[in-house]
Amino acid sequence: MRDGYRTSQIALHWLIAGLLPVQYLTGGSIERIHHAVHMGMQPSSFDVFQHQVHNYTGMAIGGLMGLRLLLRITRPPSPAASPMGAGLLAKALHFGFYAVIIAQATLGFVASYLTFSVAPLHVIGSNVILAMVALHFTAAAWHTLIRRDATLDRMILPRNDQTAT
Template sequence: MKGGYSLAQIGLHWLIALMVPVQYLTGGSIERTHHAVHMGMTPSYWDVVQHHLHNYAGIAIGVAMGVRLVVRILQPPETGEPTSWTGRAASALHHAFYAAIIGQACMGFVASYFWFGIAPYHVIGSRIILGMVALHLAAAAWHTLAVRDETVDRMVFPRRK
């Protein structure tokens, strides 16, 4: 098997992968909550719960992604420099994930606690990340079903010391 990732890297990857869908499922509550307040109405209890869940899960994702970046720097994956165009594209997508998700968490924090004017950019960022996730899943499916290599195994089974 190709060189893999550490248990910490794998755990952080899957933790973030499980929390990101929560953001898409709870994101609509933000607009509903703010709309109700601006109309002088009381937002629904469930929308307020989802609003808080969205904010705190977003902060947790940002922190986890920051930790993941530090772990990646301290424990780089056991791979060489990518030589093919697909390897370079994969590397670029992975680096873009760090920038996009950390940036998205920062924008969400700013929108929630300092300046709501950045919210439209936060929405655009969510769509960009959704496209990146779709591309990432398609590549994982390609490696598993078409190429039948061990690329996905690297993020499932920790590397051996």
């Protein structure tokens, strides 16, 4: 039996990973819109479009991450064969991703639809996520290029058992 994650968990991982850059590419539109409004100008229609993409993509990421957390709790991946310290760090980083990304989506929703006063926390959250993604990439590269183990395969090749979904 191949260890690792089920197909649904892998699909959610890569879908979320693909949507995160959208957030960084569209986030600047919000500042431009607020600046234009403060200056008494009409924001560009492209900035308004980007802002909407940013909001709806953020809500989708939050929902998908909540689903991914639920799947992780109800259908945990098979344990990785990693040293004890590294395994604990990986688990902490993964659960940190769930917490920070769900909190980020919640803060974005609150900033957009309830009160803009939480926007500075939303900006801090984006920087925290960026740092966590950099750490995640570094760990994946280390496992692949230095250790030459099958860690990356766990998130590419679905688990091979009767309940693979």
